[in-house]
Amino acid sequence: MSIYELKVKQRNGEDFDLSTLKGKVSLVVNTATGCGFTPQYEAIEKLYEKYHDKGFEVLDFPCDQFGHQAPGDSDEIHEFCTAKYKTQFDQFAKIEVNGENEDKVFTVLKAQQPDEKPVGFKNKVAMKGIMKISKTCTKKGDIAWNFTKFLVDKDGNAVKRYDPTFDPSKIEEDLLKLL
Numbered sequence: 753m754s755i756y757e758l759k760v761k762q763r764n765g766e767d768f769d770l771s772t773l774k775g776k777v778s779l780v781v782n783t784a785t786g787c788g789f790t791p792q793y794e795a796i797e798k799l800y801e802k803y804h805d806k807g808f809e810v811l812d813f814p815c816d817q818f819g820h821q822a823p824g825d826s827d828e829i830h831e832f833c834t835a836k837y838k839t840q841f842d843q844f845a846k847i848e849v850n851g852e853n854e855d856k857v858f859t860v861l862k863a864q865q866p867d868e869k870p871v872g873f874k875n876k877v878a879m880k881g882i883m884k885i886s887k888t889c890t891k892k893g894d895i896a897w898n899f900t901k902f903l904v905d906k907d908g909n910a911v912k913r914y915d916p917t918f919d920p921s922k923i924e925e926d927l928l929k930l931l
Contacts, residue, residue: 755780755857756908760813761845763826768844770857770908773809777930778904779923780811780861782849782895784821785832789899793837795920799927800841806931807906810841813857815849817888818897822846849895850888858895861902865913866893868900905930 756774759767779799784790800810814829816822822829826845833839847855888894901914903926912926 753860754908755860755904755910758856758860760811760855760857761847763830763843763845765845774908775906776807776809777803777906777927778809778811778908779920779927780813780857780902780904780910782813782815782847782858782898782900783843784815784818784898785829786821786823787818787898789897789916792899792920793833793839797837797839797841799920799924800839802924803927803931804840808927808931811857811904812839812841812843813849813855814843814846815895815898816846817848817850821898848888849900861904861910861913862893862895864910865902868896868913868915871918903927903930 756770759769762768779796781796783793796810800808814822814826824832826843829846830843833843849855849858897916899916901918901920901923902910903912903914903923905911911930914923
């Protein structure tokens, strides 16, 4: 199954048909405004600005499952992102990425790319620490923390998964192969 077969809730509560993104490459991210990884918005926005006109989209899904790091409603989250990081891509409605209430998009992405493979010693150590405090990461494939990133091809299939410690600016090489 492709994520482009699904619908998600926009931050205003209306349905958004992901099939409208067929033919585009997407970066799907579960985010939080009060997370140590929140500054990654800057690099994600730079990728968006550079490649949006070439068929690149960012699908930003705020998630409050990890340490209550995404407080506020959808509009407050959007205002924070646009004011602090000048994001031009929109956020979808807040979701869960693990457990019985996980959004179907993340069920599909996790099935397609179940492994997070931290790169570098520092990131491996950080991810071990994250895994110890993550209360919702209970089985193989679960999202460990905010800012897990999935690179999705033009057909809506996850081709790569990046752990929360992975610097989004380094996604560019993989992105260019898909555009």
